[in-house]
Amino acid sequence: MGSSLFSIGLTGLNAAQAGLVTTSHNISNAGTAGYSRQSTVQSTNPGLFTGAGFFGEGTKVDTIKRAYNGFLTNQVLSAETKLNEYDTYSTEISQIDNMLADPAVGLTPAVASFFEGVQEVAANPSSVPARQSMISTAQSLVARFQNLSQRLNDVRAGVESQIKDTVTSIGTYAKEIAELNHKIAVAQQAGSAQPANDLLDTRDQLIKELNQLTRVSTTTATDGSMSVFIGTGQPLVVGTNATTLAAQSSRSDPSRNDVNIITQSGAAITIPENLLGGGKLGGLLAMRSSSLDTAQNQLGLIAVGMSTTFNAQHLLGQDLNGNPGTNFFTPPTVGVQRFSDASTASPQVDFADVSKLSGDDYKLTFTNTTGGYSLTRISDGASVTAANIGLSITPAATSTVGDSFMILPTRNAAANIGVSISDTRMVAAAAPIASAATSGNLGTASISAPVVSSTTDLASFGTAAAPLKLTYSSGNISGFPATLPVTYTPLSGSPITLAAPVASVPYSSGMSIAVGGVSFTLSGAMQDQDSFTLGPNAGGVSDSRNAVQLGNLQTTKTLLSANGSPSATFQSVYSQTVSAVGNKAREVKVNRDAQESLVNQATQAQQSVAGVNLDEEAANLIRYQQAYQAAGKVMNIASKLFDQVLALGQ
Template structure:
């Protein structure tokens, strides 16, 4: 009896000792990240049969298990992934917002100062000092565009660097998880219990991995974990680690891509859908940064083309047609940079993109694919398609809706070849001031329309397009010495004619009619000759008969004091040109800046929500697996008392045994 009692006391003593050790371990790891509290599972030992009864044989610790709820843990992983994604996007968009606010303000200020000098030239066109200031302000404007583009380049480079660092860290985690899997494989034994600390370390690594990408895990019967990331790409296959690699993009090397690299194969990984902070980097780089870069490129393009066209419409101080103010938007280097060809193409086609109408150019990116017969262009923003027609030598496909042309320069495509088109590419980075002499600013108009003093109606004649100012000047002053337009109301229509009034009898150069309240465009000289300028006749003149017409004369207007073309140039600042002639330069820049600011604010709100959801999920998991010091303190007292009581049982068993020994002496 005393021996059994002794064994019972010893078992209780050992069990209490292990309970105290487990409780102490929990308390010691209360601040250890990723630690799951442990619990010693105590059971009664098999009873001993004696005298027709089973007498209890004491107790033992069956296993020390960690308190783990896989469902709350999975929820925490998902919340962690969402939080990291939201936080990463918010940080990057906030940085972009700061840059756009500062640099956008600088561009807007430079644009205002440039147009102030143009308007000053309109008032005093012979002032060489003002003309020199205009060149300087144009250089500042160009510099501001290039500076903003350089910031975009730096952000893109930094983002690519962060993608590389994250990929490297994911690969390190993969190796560490595989090593722990190997240790678990050798340590896991249903009869000897679980390697709790190893499992905690592995879960902590998985939790860290969930910051960078979405994670799914599968644990087999041996306790070995396989890890999948993103849409199911395997990162850890049992004890075999795979790595995440980074490679230059194709056709754009700055659009780095991801791969899953194994011992015998490499598989592409779509960075946009992997989740976590890694997906946030791809979303920021390929969507938000790319969009605002394209918008700034388009703005630089439209400003350059608008001012270049205004220059070509007038005459400079040397009575010559104005030269380009900024880089020609259809220079060879710009046209070719708008087409990117992937290395996988098997053909040798060289293509370029010519801008035909800047008011229609979108910020979208396009893919042109050759199907063996035709080029099919897809808008990568809305997935709409356009058939550009069959391939051919020097083939040119005009896409009027988008304001550009796809031109084949040399070589031939093979079926399946693709090309990426970015219509606005490099417009800001290559924006240079080409005009070096202020005297070259074409402030003077070559010709002008003057209404007769006898006109009393509401009709008007204006020059709406100038194709060749020198030829127009010659046409209005030499070819025709008294070029005249007259209009009268014949009772049902407004009839007009264009003629040289110095020649008699009158021989019409052009004539026709238009409805009251309407207008008509007249090319001069008329077809089949090449037009050098275009007139618009509109309104309701009150000329009552063929002998009482309202007259307008067109004559040479060049002069060093003529600033009319500079006035027209200045008016382009407030003219709706961009985005289908809906936005002015400042409005377009303002839309881009405010859009980035709105995205940054929205990202902040999403981050706040994600943080709240993660906190709830974390607290829910901690309520099950975390260490509660109050509970552990109570357990210390309970197991201490059990230890003391078991000690007392042993003491009593010793006393009984001693009594028996004394009885037989």
């Protein structure tokens, strides 16, 4: 019985010592990131049967268990990966928001200043200083476009660099987790399937850190190894094998990095961006596609709209030398980028109707060998036609089926805009057609200054010495060019178009007439043989009609067609862009703050199970110390009893 008592005391001593070791381990790692509290799991040794019944044989330590709750851990992972996505998105988009909304460096003051210069020319068309001011403010506007574009490119470069670094870090974590899988499997198999708690904690911490870079999900095999998946299920670690990831230049756009899986043969398989949500990587990819691309495209849209419409109106004017107007701004071009494996010659893509541009990017894919193609919008994959998106596409005569090209109508427009005029005399402030009433007219009728909408048929209006002459007789106006149709609109009626040749149109006071791209108004009382001339503007030095039209472009809706008509001005498009970026920045910040609260709640719940409570561990130390002392006392008594038994034999 003494020997049995001694054995029982020894088991208690061992159990208490195990508790003291485990508690000391907990206290030492209370500040270790990812550490899970450990505890001893004891059970009773099988009893010894005697005639008097079963006598206890003490206790045994079955295992050292870590306080781990998979559900709570997954809640923390889910909340943290979303927080890091929002946090990264918020940090990056705030740079764009601060820049675009800044009243000092934004586009709005530069546009306003430029049109003030145009209005000054409209008020003083013969003033050389006014013309120089207009050119100078145009150059300042161009510089503002280019500076904003460069700043966006700087943000883009930073995002691309972070994507590359993040993918490299993900690959490093994958290798470390694969190595730990091997160590855990070996340790647990060698230790009678006992859990390698500290190795498991280390692996969980690596997964936690990986999850902050990209959303992960895991499954655990029977040997203790853990497979890790990223995004929507792409395998990153399977057992002891880690997938190789690399951020490489996109096949369609070398300025962008795609996330690729590198196969054993070295081939790269691109993972679509929409499959890589969560974490820092998800935030970077989402910000790039949803906000950075959009902001840069919208800025380019304004540059394209302004340069194209301003050029179109400037071409309708006449400069101080009496010559037709030329392009005021550098004509924009459409960006076309081939996919790296495309062999077909690039299609010719031009702007057809800038009012239909939306700031989207498109993918053109050849569908046959004779230039047939399909066109899809990148943002949503919808099929579109070139005419509906404001473009003109001339494909190659011969093509390879499947060859694809990226069409970026406005992406680089803000960086490439420029002022084409440096000579003040070349500012086309005047209109090329002038009108006048003949000096011998008997009536009181007058003709308005003509407005020119096309220069194609200006030769039909004669010369300065022999201009076109319109004559009133018996209630009708005659003398129109024989080859041109005429549209006239009575003061209270609808437009009426007559096909060429037009002999005459009925006169009514206040009527408007349009012929050959020139429109004007006739009003007042007519007498037979009263006449009016329309011809080249020989003395247009003080004429500001075209400058007035140029100035009106500031408030004219020329962009973003809706229901067939332009719906936005240059300023309103920029305001919408600033508003969209600002709203997105606020939305992401609000979501980030809310997500941070969710992370704190989930972490508290998880730590209530797995965290080390020093007060509790201090109490455990006392409890195990007392248990150790009590077990020692049992052994001491057993020893004395055994000595008494030996003394009986003496």
